[in-house]
Amino acid sequence: MLSVMQSEDDLKLSLKRLNRFSRIMETQWRIPFTKIRFGLDFLIGLVPVVGDVLTGLLSLWLIKESLRYQLPKRIYIKMVLNVLLDVLVGSIPLLGDFFDLMFKANRRNLKLVIEHLESSK
Secondary structure, three states: OOOOOOOOHHHHHHHHHHHHHHHHHHHEEEOOOOOOOEEEEHHHOOOOOOOHHHHHHHHHHHHHHHHHOOOOOHHHHHHHHHHHHHHHOOOOOHHHHHHHHOOOOHHHHHHHHHHHHOOOO
């Protein structure tokens, strides 16, 4: 459900901004000769622990921005758990780097927002 003051144009612009952020963080580039995509989340996450904590903090921006949609609490809980999992597992040397390539918490969180908004129409 959109807030009372949220117009359809505001919604489109906001979702466009969230999608751009998610793309930059997780799917901006592709490993040549593969279908594996990566973004700043992976690159920054290569710095042990600090990189994963930093990308986790950046990922909280998407959750903060989604507050304008007044989503159910269970969706926000899932979103926070996605970020926590990304930070915790991503902090494990080598395994965490592989996990970062595959998990993509921001894409998952954006999908949760979009699915809820579409089901609310």
